[in-house]
Amino acid sequence: MKSLGQQIVVDYHKCNPEILNDVAAVKRAMREAALKAGATIVTEAFHLFNPYGVSGAIIIAESHLAIHTWPEFGYAAVDLFTCGDEVDPAVAFEHLKQALEAEEFTAMEMKRGIMNSHGLRFDSHKPAPALAAAVA
Amino acid sequence: MKSLGQQIVVDYHKCNPEILNDVAAVKRAMREAALKAGATIVTEAFHLFNPYGVSGAIIIAESHLAIHTWPEFGYAAVDLFTCGDEVDPAVAFEHLKQALEAEEFTAMEMKRGIMNSHGLRFDSHKPAPALAAAVA
Numbered sequence: 001m002k003s004l005g006q007q008i009v010v011d012y013h014k015c016n017p018e019i020l021n022d023v024a025a026v027k028r029a030m031r032e033a034a035l036k037a038g039a040t041i042v043t044e045a046f047h048l049f050n051p052y053g054v055s056g057a058i059i060i061a062e063s064h065l066a067i068h069t070w071p072e073f074g075y076a077a078v079d080l081f082t083c084g085d086e087v088d089p090a091v092a093f094e095h096l097k098q099a100l101e102a103e104e105f106t107a108m109e110m111k112r113g114i115m116n117s118h119g120l121r122f123d124s125h126k127p128a129p130a131l132a133a134a135v136a
Numbered sequence: 137m138k139s140l141g142q143q144i145v146v147d148y149h150k151c152n153p154e155i156l157n158d159v160a161a162v163k164r165a166m167r168e169a170a171l172k173a174g175a176t177i178v179t180e181a182f183h184l185f186n187p188y189g190v191s192g193a194i195i196i197a198e199s200h201l202a203i204h205t206w207p208e209f210g211y212a213a214v215d216l217f218t219c220g221d222e223v224d225p226a227v228a229f230e231h232l233k234q235a236l237e238a239e240e241f242t243a244m245e246m247k248r249g250i251m252n253s254h255g256l257r258f259d260s261h262k263p264a265p266a267l268a269a270a271v272a
Contacts, residue, residue: 043182044181045180048180055195056203057200063213066202075249077204081215113147113209113211113213115248
Protein backbone atom coordinates (compact mmCIF):
# COMPACT_ATOMS: atom_id res chain seq x y z
CA MET A 1 0.00 0.00 0.00
CA LYS A 2 1.18 3.51 -0.71
CA SER A 3 1.63 5.83 2.25
CA LEU A 4 2.86 9.30 3.10
CA GLY A 5 5.39 8.03 5.59
CA GLN A 6 7.09 4.99 6.97
CA GLN A 7 8.24 4.37 10.50
CA ILE A 8 10.63 1.85 12.01
CA VAL A 9 10.06 1.34 15.74
CA VAL A 10 13.14 -0.29 17.28
CA ASP A 11 14.01 -1.52 20.74
CA TYR A 12 17.79 -1.96 20.95
CA HIS A 13 18.97 -4.27 23.73
CA LYS A 14 22.36 -5.13 25.20
CA CYS A 15 23.78 -1.80 24.10
CA ASN A 16 26.95 -0.28 25.51
CA PRO A 17 25.64 1.58 28.59
CA GLU A 18 28.45 4.12 28.53
CA ILE A 19 27.49 5.18 25.02
CA LEU A 20 23.82 5.32 26.04
CA ASN A 21 24.70 7.77 28.80
CA ASP A 22 26.90 10.02 26.63
CA VAL A 23 24.67 12.72 25.14
CA ALA A 24 27.36 13.84 22.67
CA ALA A 25 27.86 10.26 21.45
CA VAL A 26 24.12 9.65 21.13
CA LYS A 27 23.62 12.92 19.26
CA ARG A 28 26.52 12.12 16.92
CA ALA A 29 25.14 8.62 16.25
CA MET A 30 21.69 10.03 15.50
CA ARG A 31 23.05 12.75 13.20
CA GLU A 32 25.20 10.23 11.34
CA ALA A 33 22.21 7.88 11.05
CA ALA A 34 20.12 10.67 9.52
CA LEU A 35 22.79 11.72 7.04
CA LYS A 36 23.73 8.17 6.01
CA ALA A 37 20.05 7.45 5.37
CA GLY A 38 19.97 10.38 2.97
CA ALA A 39 18.00 12.74 5.20
CA THR A 40 18.38 16.49 5.53
CA ILE A 41 18.71 17.64 9.15
CA VAL A 42 16.50 20.64 9.94
CA THR A 43 16.70 21.04 13.72
CA GLU A 44 17.28 18.93 16.81
CA ALA A 45 16.79 18.71 20.57
CA PHE A 46 18.76 16.47 22.96
CA HIS A 47 18.86 16.19 26.73
CA LEU A 48 20.94 14.26 29.28
CA PHE A 49 18.89 13.28 32.30
CA ASN A 50 19.97 13.15 35.93
CA PRO A 51 21.06 10.59 37.10
CA TYR A 52 21.30 9.08 33.60
CA GLY A 53 19.62 8.54 30.28
CA VAL A 54 19.48 10.54 27.07
CA SER A 55 16.42 11.70 25.11
CA GLY A 56 16.55 13.40 21.77
CA ALA A 57 14.90 14.04 18.45
CA ILE A 58 16.17 15.20 15.11
CA ILE A 59 13.66 16.86 12.81
CA ILE A 60 14.62 16.02 9.25
CA ALA A 61 13.09 17.45 6.09
CA GLU A 62 11.62 13.95 5.70
CA SER A 63 10.08 13.66 9.25
CA HIS A 64 12.06 12.69 12.41
CA LEU A 65 14.33 10.36 14.32
CA ALA A 66 13.85 10.02 18.08
CA ILE A 67 15.72 8.16 20.81
CA HIS A 68 15.37 7.44 24.53
CA THR A 69 18.04 5.54 26.39
CA TRP A 70 18.02 3.61 29.67
CA PRO A 71 21.75 3.00 30.29
CA GLU A 72 20.95 1.03 33.45
CA PHE A 73 19.17 -1.57 31.27
CA GLY A 74 21.44 -1.31 28.21
CA TYR A 75 18.25 -0.35 26.38
CA ALA A 76 17.33 2.29 23.80
CA ALA A 77 13.91 2.97 22.26
CA VAL A 78 14.21 4.47 18.79
CA ASP A 79 11.72 5.75 16.22
CA LEU A 80 12.81 6.33 12.62
CA PHE A 81 10.04 8.13 10.76
CA THR A 82 10.67 9.11 7.14
CA CYS A 83 8.66 10.16 4.13
CA GLY A 84 9.44 10.01 0.46
CA ASP A 85 11.47 7.45 -1.48
CA GLU A 86 14.87 9.07 -1.15
CA VAL A 87 15.52 8.37 2.52
CA ASP A 88 16.01 4.80 3.69
CA PRO A 89 15.24 4.39 7.41
CA ALA A 90 16.77 0.89 7.32
CA VAL A 91 20.17 2.54 6.82
CA ALA A 92 19.61 4.65 9.94
CA PHE A 93 18.56 1.51 11.82
CA GLU A 94 21.78 -0.30 10.86
CA HIS A 95 23.97 2.65 11.73
CA LEU A 96 22.44 3.04 15.18
CA LYS A 97 22.68 -0.68 15.86
CA GLN A 98 26.43 -0.44 15.34
CA ALA A 99 26.91 2.93 17.01
CA LEU A 100 25.09 1.87 20.19
CA GLU A 101 26.78 -1.55 20.05
CA ALA A 102 23.39 -3.25 20.32
CA GLU A 103 23.66 -7.03 20.44
CA GLU A 104 19.91 -7.63 20.23
CA PHE A 105 16.94 -5.75 18.90
CA THR A 106 13.28 -6.03 18.12
CA ALA A 107 11.83 -3.90 15.35
CA MET A 108 8.54 -3.17 13.66
CA GLU A 109 7.89 -1.36 10.42
CA MET A 110 4.74 0.70 9.97
CA LYS A 111 3.23 2.79 7.22
CA ARG A 112 1.76 6.13 8.23
CA GLY A 113 -0.89 7.98 6.27
CA ILE A 114 -2.04 5.11 4.04
CA MET A 115 -3.14 6.37 0.63
CA ASN A 116 -5.91 4.95 -1.55
CA SER A 117 -6.29 5.77 -5.22
CA HIS A 118 -8.08 9.02 -4.36
CA GLY A 119 -5.67 10.21 -1.68
CA LEU A 120 -5.81 9.45 2.01
CA ARG A 121 -8.20 7.01 3.64
CA PHE A 122 -10.37 9.90 4.70
CA ASP A 123 -10.82 12.70 2.22
CA SER A 124 -10.86 16.05 3.93
CA HIS A 125 -14.13 17.83 3.37
CA LYS A 126 -13.06 21.04 4.99
CA PRO A 127 -12.34 24.01 2.80
CA ALA A 128 -8.88 25.48 3.13
CA PRO A 129 -9.14 28.90 1.50
CA ALA A 130 -6.14 30.40 3.23
CA LEU A 131 -4.00 27.40 2.42
CA ALA A 132 -5.21 27.32 -1.17
CA ALA A 133 -4.47 31.03 -1.47
CA ALA A 134 -1.03 30.57 0.03
CA VAL A 135 -0.23 27.80 -2.42
CA ALA A 136 -1.67 29.61 -5.47
CA MET B 137 2.90 -6.66 30.84
CA LYS B 138 5.08 -4.10 32.54
CA SER B 139 7.18 -1.86 30.34
CA LEU B 140 9.51 1.10 30.54
CA GLY B 141 7.42 3.19 28.17
CA GLN B 142 4.17 3.41 26.33
CA GLN B 143 3.52 4.93 22.94
CA ILE B 144 0.36 6.03 21.20
CA VAL B 145 0.74 6.23 17.43
CA VAL B 146 -2.06 8.35 15.96
CA ASP B 147 -3.08 9.32 12.46
CA TYR B 148 -5.43 12.30 12.66
CA HIS B 149 -7.62 12.81 9.58
CA LYS B 150 -9.97 15.57 8.44
CA CYS B 151 -8.10 18.14 10.50
CA ASN B 152 -8.36 21.88 9.96
CA PRO B 153 -5.69 22.48 7.27
CA GLU B 154 -5.09 26.06 8.35
CA ILE B 155 -4.18 24.92 11.85
CA LEU B 156 -1.95 22.20 10.40
CA ASN B 157 -0.01 24.83 8.48
CA ASP B 158 0.38 27.24 11.41
CA VAL B 159 3.62 26.38 13.20
CA ALA B 160 2.74 28.54 16.21
CA ALA B 161 -0.66 26.88 16.58
CA VAL B 162 0.81 23.38 16.21
CA LYS B 163 3.55 24.14 18.74
CA ARG B 164 1.00 25.57 21.19
CA ALA B 165 -1.27 22.52 20.78
CA MET B 166 1.67 20.17 21.38
CA ARG B 167 2.88 22.08 24.45
CA GLU B 168 -0.64 22.15 25.90
CA ALA B 169 -1.01 18.43 25.19
CA ALA B 170 2.22 17.71 27.07
CA LEU B 171 1.29 19.84 30.07
CA LYS B 172 -2.30 18.59 30.30
CA ALA B 173 -0.99 15.01 30.24
CA GLY B 174 1.16 15.81 33.25
CA ALA B 175 4.48 15.90 31.42
CA THR B 176 7.45 18.17 32.08
CA ILE B 177 8.71 19.91 28.95
CA VAL B 178 12.51 19.76 28.62
CA THR B 179 13.26 21.06 25.13
CA GLU B 180 11.62 21.26 21.71
CA ALA B 181 12.21 21.68 17.99
CA PHE B 182 9.62 22.78 15.41
CA HIS B 183 9.85 23.65 11.73
CA LEU B 184 7.47 25.05 9.11
CA PHE B 185 8.18 23.61 5.68
CA ASN B 186 7.97 25.33 2.31
CA PRO B 187 5.43 25.28 0.73
CA TYR B 188 3.56 23.86 3.72
CA GLY B 189 3.57 21.36 6.56
CA VAL B 190 4.87 21.44 10.11
CA SER B 191 7.21 19.00 11.85
CA GLY B 192 8.09 19.13 15.49
CA ALA B 193 9.06 17.25 18.60
CA ILE B 194 8.89 18.06 22.28
CA ILE B 195 11.29 16.24 24.54
CA ILE B 196 9.59 15.73 27.88
CA ALA B 197 11.17 14.39 31.06
CA GLU B 198 9.00 11.31 30.38
CA SER B 199 10.07 10.77 26.69
CA HIS B 200 8.64 12.71 23.69
CA LEU B 201 5.74 13.92 21.59
CA ALA B 202 6.24 14.28 17.82
CA ILE B 203 4.05 15.58 15.00
CA HIS B 204 4.16 15.86 11.22
CA THR B 205 1.39 17.59 9.33
CA TRP B 206 0.25 17.42 5.71
CA PRO B 207 -2.18 20.37 5.46
CA GLU B 208 -2.95 19.49 1.84
CA PHE B 209 -4.45 16.19 3.06
CA GLY B 210 -5.89 17.45 6.35
CA TYR B 211 -3.62 14.82 7.91
CA ALA B 212 -1.28 14.73 10.90
CA ALA B 213 0.91 11.86 12.09
CA VAL B 214 1.53 12.00 15.83
CA ASP B 215 3.58 9.92 18.27
CA LEU B 216 2.99 10.24 22.00
CA PHE B 217 5.71 8.37 23.87
CA THR B 218 5.70 8.49 27.67
CA CYS B 219 7.24 6.60 30.54
CA GLY B 220 6.18 6.27 34.15
CA ASP B 221 2.70 6.20 35.64
CA GLU B 222 2.25 9.91 36.19
CA VAL B 223 1.82 11.01 32.58
CA ASP B 224 -1.24 9.91 30.64
CA PRO B 225 -0.67 10.00 26.86
CA ALA B 226 -4.40 9.50 26.30
CA VAL B 227 -4.94 13.02 27.65
CA ALA B 228 -2.45 14.38 25.11
CA PHE B 229 -4.23 12.41 22.38
CA GLU B 230 -7.62 13.94 23.30
CA HIS B 231 -6.22 17.45 23.48
CA LEU B 232 -4.59 17.23 20.06
CA LYS B 233 -7.73 15.74 18.52
CA GLN B 234 -9.62 18.86 19.60
CA ALA B 235 -6.85 21.34 18.89
CA LEU B 236 -6.30 20.08 15.33
CA GLU B 237 -10.08 19.75 14.84
CA ALA B 238 -9.63 16.15 13.71
CA GLU B 239 -12.89 14.53 12.71
CA GLU B 240 -11.42 11.06 12.25
CA PHE B 241 -8.43 9.19 13.57
CA THR B 242 -6.79 5.82 13.76
CA ALA B 243 -4.62 5.00 16.76
CA MET B 244 -2.46 2.22 18.09
CA GLU B 245 -1.06 1.77 21.56
CA MET B 246 2.29 0.07 22.06
CA LYS B 247 4.45 -0.84 25.02
CA ARG B 248 8.15 -0.12 24.69
CA GLY B 249 10.87 -1.90 26.66
CA ILE B 250 8.79 -4.83 27.93
CA MET B 251 9.95 -5.96 31.37
CA ASN B 252 9.95 -9.50 32.71
CA SER B 253 10.32 -10.33 36.40
CA HIS B 254 14.11 -9.98 36.13
CA GLY B 255 14.18 -6.73 34.20
CA LEU B 256 14.17 -6.30 30.45
CA ARG B 257 13.65 -9.09 27.96
CA PHE B 258 17.37 -9.19 27.34
CA ASP B 259 19.59 -8.77 30.35
CA SER B 260 22.63 -6.75 29.51
CA HIS B 261 25.80 -8.72 30.05
CA LYS B 262 28.11 -5.83 29.45
CA PRO B 263 29.88 -4.28 32.39
CA ALA B 264 29.33 -0.58 32.90
CA PRO B 265 32.08 0.49 35.29
CA ALA B 266 31.98 4.17 34.40
CA LEU B 267 28.22 4.28 34.71
CA ALA B 268 28.28 2.40 37.99
CA ALA B 269 30.94 4.79 39.29
CA ALA B 270 28.94 7.80 38.18
CA VAL B 271 25.87 6.53 39.97
CA ALA B 272 27.70 5.53 43.17
